[in-house]
Amino acid sequence: MTMIGFPPEIADRWSLTNWQNAPYNRWSFQHMREVVPTARVGRGTDAARPLQFAPGFDEQQIVWRLDGTSSTVAEVIADTYTDGFLVMHHGRVVLEQYPYGTSPDHAHMMMSVSKSVVGCVVGILADQGVIDPAAPVHRYIPELAKSGYRGATVRDVLDMRSGVTFSEEYLNDDAEVRLLEQVIGWAPRTHPGLPSSMYDYLATLSASRAHGIAFDYRSCETDILGWVCERASGVRMADLLSLLIWSRIGAEQDMDAAVDPAGAVFHDGGLAATLRDLGRFGQLLLDGGRLNGNQVVPAWWIADAYAGAPDSREVFAASGNDTWMPGGMYRNQFWLPYQGRDVLLCLGIHGQLIWVEPARHLVVVKLSSWPHPQMVAKLLDTFAAIDMIGFQLSLG
Amino acid sequence: MTMIGFPPEIADRWSLTNWQNAPYNRWSFQHMREVVPTARVGRGTDAARPLQFAPGFDEQQIVWRLDGTSSTVAEVIADTYTDGFLVMHHGRVVLEQYPYGTSPDHAHMMMSVSKSVVGCVVGILADQGVIDPAAPVHRYIPELAKSGYRGATVRDVLDMRSGVTFSEEYLNDDAEVRLLEQVIGWAPRTHPGLPSSMYDYLATLSASRAHGIAFDYRSCETDILGWVCERASGVRMADLLSLLIWSRIGAEQDMDAAVDPAGAVFHDGGLAATLRDLGRFGQLLLDGGRLNGNQVVPAWWIADAYAGAPDSREVFAASGNDTWMPGGMYRNQFWLPYQGRDVLLCLGIHGQLIWVEPARHLVVVKLSSWPHPQMVAKLLDTFAAIDMIGFQLSLG
Numbered sequence: 001m002t003m004i005g006f007p008p009e010i011a012d013r014w015s016l017t018n019w020q021n022a023p024y025n026r027w028s029f030q031h032m033r034e035v036v037p038t039a040r041v042g043r044g045t046d047a048a049r050p051l052q053f054a055p056g057f058d059e060q061q062i063v064w065r066l067d068g069t070s071s072t073v074a075e076v077i078a079d080t081y082t083d084g085f086l087v088m089h090h091g092r093v094v095l096e097q098y099p100y101g102t103s104p105d106h107a108h109m110m111m112s113v114s115k116s117v118v119g120c121v122v123g124i125l126a127d128q129g130v131i132d133p134a135a136p137v138h139r140y141i142p143e144l145a146k147s148g149y150r151g152a153t154v155r156d157v158l159d160m161r162s163g164v165t166f167s168e169e170y171l172n173d174d175a176e177v178r179l180l181e182q183v184i185g186w187a188p189r190t191h192p193g194l195p196s197s198m199y200d201y202l203a204t205l206s207a208s209r210a211h212g213i214a215f216d217y218r219s220c221e222t223d224i225l226g227w228v229c230e231r232a233s234g235v236r237m238a239d240l241l242s243l244l245i246w247s248r249i250g251a252e253q254d255m256d257a258a259v260d261p262a263g264a265v266f267h268d269g270g271l272a273a274t275l276r277d278l279g280r281f282g283q284l285l286l287d288g289g290r291l292n293g294n295q296v297v298p299a300w301w302i303a304d305a306y307a308g309a310p311d312s313r314e315v316f317a318a319s320g321n322d323t324w325m326p327g328g329m330y331r332n333q334f335w336l337p338y339q340g341r342d343v344l345l346c347l348g349i350h351g352q353l354i355w356v357e358p359a360r361h362l363v364v365v366k367l368s369s370w371p372h373p374q375m376v377a378k379l380l381d382t383f384a385a386i387d388m389i390g391f392q393l394s395l396g
Numbered sequence: 397m398t399m400i401g402f403p404p405e406i407a408d409r410w411s412l413t414n415w416q417n418a419p420y421n422r423w424s425f426q427h428m429r430e431v432v433p434t435a436r437v438g439r440g441t442d443a444a445r446p447l448q449f450a451p452g453f454d455e456q457q458i459v460w461r462l463d464g465t466s467s468t469v470a471e472v473i474a475d476t477y478t479d480g481f482l483v484m485h486h487g488r489v490v491l492e493q494y495p496y497g498t499s500p501d502h503a504h505m506m507m508s509v510s511k512s513v514v515g516c517v518v519g520i521l522a523d524q525g526v527i528d529p530a531a532p533v534h535r536y537i538p539e540l541a542k543s544g545y546r547g548a549t550v551r552d553v554l555d556m557r558s559g560v561t562f563s564e565e566y567l568n569d570d571a572e573v574r575l576l577e578q579v580i581g582w583a584p585r586t587h588p589g590l591p592s593s594m595y596d597y598l599a600t601l602s603a604s605r606a607h608g609i610a611f612d613y614r615s616c617e618t619d620i621l622g623w624v625c626e627r628a629s630g631v632r633m634a635d636l637l638s639l640l641i642w643s644r645i646g647a648e649q650d651m652d653a654a655v656d657p658a659g660a661v662f663h664d665g666g667l668a669a670t671l672r673d674l675g676r677f678g679q680l681l682l683d684g685g686r687l688n689g690n691q692v693v694p695a696w697w698i699a700d701a702y703a704g705a706p707d708s709r710e711v712f713a714a715s716g717n718d719t720w721m722p723g724g725m726y727r728n729q730f731w732l733p734y735q736g737r738d739v740l741l742c743l744g745i746h747g748q749l750i751w752v753e754p755a756r757h758l759v760v761v762k763l764s765s766w767p768h769p770q771m772v773a774k775l776l777d778t779f780a781a782i783d784m785i786g787f788q789l790s791l792g
Contacts, residue, residue: 006626007595007658015657034433034655042501105438199403230402254650259430261411262403 002027022371029109032272039238041255049250054092063388066377076385080378084275084367089393107272108367111348114271115222119333123301140231148207157221163209166218170373184260197262215315219268226267237265248296251277282354282363305332349373360390398423418767425505428668429652435634437651445646450488459784462773472781476774480671480763485789503668504763507744510667511618515729519697536627544603553617559605562614566769580656593658611711615664622663633661644692647673678750678759701728745769756786
């Protein structure tokens, strides 16, 4: 009964301590802007890209789940704390569900799906010559020359391969990923010595190994990218997102972008958008970055993500991530879950996902409120269900 | 240079302590949703009401200012910390200015102009029979039966005539109007004993005189109205505002509605909208509440505001407010500044204003960031400029 009533019972209200935990996160993920300050990412003034609907998809197909049981696609959706589920095939919506009351015009937290969107901003700015991926990040942000980021290139950061130390252990309150939340105001401050803004904090990080070698998924890398975009362009990220992407994909609704006390977008996880608009973004990626004759995201950016660097697969395997994504790799702020099969994947904690698979003309978006940040069984069951969906659609 | 840079200098950043003060308020009033949590008040999916433009208005007309000097309309706009200024005549925009960089699609804090909008929600719900203005507010909110609001009617509260004690001294940090800001998270908590939400706080207020007698402008009255609306309808204020008003006036942009930690809209001052959309709202009031054949706000609600209660003028004069608004009165959450001349006025601190004058077919909206909450000379100079504008336009 979270947040029901005028006012809700005190025990049923979100707080900065509980809002990302169950059961409160079901409400807060659908109301991010009511919890934290946000900037508006405008959809522009053009008409929304119309969605065509082609219902009739059979959700009763059997899928095998990670625990060895069999189930249906519908049961996987029901069992994985789904707030929104969208399947587009050949650009048409074949399935659209809001099991927990999110409406089609309601923005939902994207968590680290945000990373892939910010990555596209980098790609566009690189295409325009505003950012050089080969340049060190401290060329754009001189403050970083005194930090662990000294010498790391934009490319290193794009592929999560700088040597900077930053723990992504979500269940450890002392991990940098959680301290950063205190810095930006997403959690109560228990560490009084923390800097007052995200950028100030990023400049305090140190390195523990050489840049450009190992793959290590760290949210700070995306925040560095966002900072580079703002410094290189002189434009705030909320405006970059609007001008370069959100106003050009036919979005129905504005996007919300959480901001820190110094006005910086929380690039690595602070965006919230509607299920349908995330479907439009996925469709744009599937279509090589083009819409209505406009090259919104550079085709080479997407192609480069599928291809990876020569050693992308090797460093991924060495990172230990093969335990849950065997054969995967990471490039340009996208996950590539399969070898020999082009799937572009945007992933966020608590079950956020965009799946783009050109060969099957398939885009899937899932928005969720898993009770825990990382739940491998929920994720892999979702992958299995998406595989079945794609297979079934490719038959007919 | 407030909030310029990536990141801005620490001294140039807003904080919960400074954000409503100059020079920070120029930025924060244009970026409320980046400072505090907000709910979305959706504009709906219909096309915006098109604005016709009829430029050519002469801003060099002479007006007399409160200090005895003469000036031009343009100088008054320049001298009163104007962020946005809109004049509509016969429904056409004759003047639209953003002297400090607000863009036409950018929401600006409305402060107590919010009260008039929430008042219209009450009017609509009264028209639908959902709220009875003659009923005591504790019929809808039983918790209030134990507070100073026991026995106060919706009508008393609509006209700021309950007997509840609530100081509106903005420059006194211990005044209830400032304590309420601490409760809702708009200011740091210096009073640890304060309740955790606006509604919990309202239920602690006490009365110092009989209800229905004196006029005393207090923000708590509007917050009670908002609470009544939510309890009587079972619908959140952000949705009421969208469904009943904002989706029906042809708004271009969503409205932002600041919310407290328990999810209640800060009804008395927490709305933010674009200059143009406030012009559309003013035009709707001027047109008797109708747009395109839809009666959005009941005509009787607006007529009743102009007419007032039999003793509205008398209690206004007795309140001492004649010192700055001689001949004025207050009704249905509107100010009526003149006797014998129908002007409907929505007013907010720091220079927010909507002026609706049917006889002159005139709607004026002014959004500002005065350095102080109340600046009578700035307000009266603005009134003088608007009078000159209306007079000039009425000449044809």
